Amino acid sequence: MTETTVPDLETSVPDHDSTVAEAIGVSKRFGRTTALDRVGLRVTAGRTHALVGRNGAGKSTLVSILTGLAAPDEGEVRFAGRPAPPTADRDAWRSRVACVYQHSTIIPDLTVAENLFINRQGFGGPIVRWRAVRARARELLDTWSVPVAEDTPARELSVEHRQLVEIARSLSYGARFIILDEPTAQLDGAAIRRLFERMRDLQAQGVTFLFISHHLDETYEICSDVTVFRDARHIVTAPVAELGKRELIAAMTGDSTELEQAVPRLPADPHARPVLRVEKLTRPGEFGAVTFDVRPGELVGLAGGGSSGRVEVAETIVGLRRAASGTVHVGERELRGGGVPAARDAGISFVPRDRHDEGLVLTMSVADNATLTVPRRLGRFGLLSRRTRDALARTAIADLDIKVDGPEQGVAELSGGNQQKVVFARALATGPSVLILITPTAGVDVRSKETLRAVVRTAADRGTAVLVVSDELDDLRDCDRVLVMVQGAVTGAYEKGWADGELVAAMEGLT
Known part of the structure; x- marks a missing residue:
């Protein structure tokens, strides 16, 4: 398997008005199903951009295209204004974008250090020096403030820490654009707050996020901009502060239905024997x-x-x-x-x-x-x-x-x-x-x-x-x-x- 080199850990902060990633007129079909129909997305550096929509709206398909796992049938993807690399050039894609999925890609039987540098433990050389791997892992974890030990077996990590390790691994390739796909689905309230604090810290260090979640309150809490997809089409992009929850739900569903509140029901019989x-x-x-x-x-x-x-x-x-x-x-x-x-x-x-x-x-x-x-x-x-x-x-x-x-x-x-x-x-x-x-x-x-x-x-x-x-x-x-x-x-x-x-x-x- 080909070894890949590890970029320098120095960080650079992009201009806040620059475009990190763009999807321009992207379409994708699977047989008779149109998964994306000429959609657009523009993510600006130094901000967290939400991508929302009902299941089946096309979000996952766009993520596959933005990460080079699928090629669009029409349209193009650009990073920092330049065309995306060929889909076969995985190293070039990893240096531009990464995705942390709801279901972890961390290998539980390996240590944190081994997961961080999997398939590139030799750092470009033919021999793996495990002391150097652990030292470089410790440096990476310290740089991005990930509070885990490099020799910890990955299976012992919490969901929260697995996500942070995945983010650190992505950053080690040089990527400063991270897609978070339902990152809070398996976290409790305290862990979600810590994740958002880390996202803000990383943003200050030049990392840009595309945030995908079904929890609309999180969109308003952590995101600067929001794009809505519905039925494989782009519906609206706006600053979060300018799009109220009623309007956001209307864009997602095609009507003005708000989140349903508790519905009055007849109370259970208080004298009934418990089931x-x-x-x-x-x-x-x-x-x-x-x-x-x-x-x-x-x-x-x-x-x-x-x-x-x-x-x-x-x-x-x-x-x-x-x-x-x-x-x-x-x-x-x-x-x-x-x-x-x-x-x-x-x-x-x-x-x-x-x-x-x-x-x-x-x-x-x-x-x-x-x-x-x-x-x-x-x-x-x-x-x-x-x-x-x-x-x-x-x-x-x-x-x-x-x-x-x-x-x-x-x-x-x-x-x-x-x-x-x-x-x-x-x-x-x-x-x-x-x-x-x-x-x-x-x-x-x-x-x-x-x-x-x-x-x-x-x-x-x-x-x-x-x-x-x-x-x-x-x-x-x-x-x-x-x-x-x-x-x-x-x-x-x-x-x-x-x-x-x-x-x-x-x-x-x-x-």
């Missing part, structure tokens, strides 16, 4: 003596930061983890081991926190993914009926408004929002009495969030006990009450009508 009872559930080091219940038709939130234990509690209830002590009851039935199948047989269904790693089989079709939990409904004696499978899938496609060519379409071909709807379809296919949703709208666009929230409300109105596990306030707004966890313990309960600041302070342990 889900969790009593003194404990996993040492993660959470201890957690107790709560959920009644039929009730929406309960379980909120907290990244180290609160909320996700671990949910994954223990659904059988992904084993409790050290405590009990989980569904109705009168106590769950005693058996993992996910036993929980499903008892009436629990769930949406996992990561649809790619835990929620979907990307090599299978929409129909197969949507019906994975109900094989007995598809046929007898081990013979599955494609007609029955497709009928169930079409019902789910209609109920959840999944944008798909048909049940046989590969789930990997769908946008993130539509993939998440397929995960919901699979969870709902069993007709569960308990539905547990873990970070249910991560990486999902505005309109898809509204659809999924409506689906959850409908399930609750039918009598399903719903537990929503999230630190996203919009995920929690429909809940009848929200339980807050801090450092493995439930520290408070908040009835519907809580104020944003009140709940955030509770999740941060400030109350």
Whole structure:
């Protein structure tokens, strides 16, 4: 494998009015699908530019073109006013642009130093001198203020630190234009604030960012400019300060619909026997003596930061983890081991926190993914009926408004929002009495969030006990009450009508 040299670590600050990157009249088609239709983007040095749009708007395709992983069918890409290099010249691309994706490209079995200089450990020479590699890694980490040790195994890094290592690796090639693709999707509130502080520091050192996120509040907090794509077309580019949230959502959706607020619902029967009872559930080091219940038709939130234990509690209830002590009851039935199948047989269904790693089989079709939990409904004696499978899938496609060519379409071909709807379809296919949703709208666009929230409300109105596990306030707004966890313990309960600041302070342990 060809070794590449490592640029000098000195930084240079570009002129703030200069153009770092441009896409000019770019079009891209995949078969009959137009992914981009003569779109434009201009990113100015020293600023953070947001690229927003619903799933399927064309953002990911543009990122592939801006990073040289795909060539446009029409139009061109320029860096600092000069044409982009040939797509085969990967070193030239790396010196101009890098992308830090939602799903890390760090190799967990290597150390931080090895990840920083992977495939170029010899620094242009034939022999790898590991002491020099570690020293150069330490210099790189210090230059960009990354608070990790160079000899740390990458698997031991937090999501936050993996992202910072990826940014440092990108900067080591000489790139000063970094694309951040959903960087906050797996971070808690404190980690997001630290990421934004690092972005501002790096901006002051001459780094320019293209920021892609479905969280519009983040766009207003960290970005200077915003570009909106819709249906593969460029809609508007403007300074963030000049584009209000109503106008931004209208540009994304094609109408003036604002983010949906909590919808009034009939309260759950306070005298009904709980469907889900969790009593003194404990996993040492993660959470201890957690107790709560959920009644039929009730929406309960379980909120907290990244180290609160909320996700671990949910994954223990659904059988992904084993409790050290405590009990989980569904109705009168106590769950005693058996993992996910036993929980499903008892009436629990769930949406996992990561649809790619835990929620979907990307090599299978929409129909197969949507019906994975109900094989007995598809046929007898081990013979599955494609007609029955497709009928169930079409019902789910209609109920959840999944944008798909048909049940046989590969789930990997769908946008993130539509993939998440397929995960919901699979969870709902069993007709569960308990539905547990873990970070249910991560990486999902505005309109898809509204659809999924409506689906959850409908399930609750039918009598399903719903537990929503999230630190996203919009995920929690429909809940009848929200339980807050801090450092493995439930520290408070908040009835519907809580104020944003009140709940955030509770999740941060400030109350």
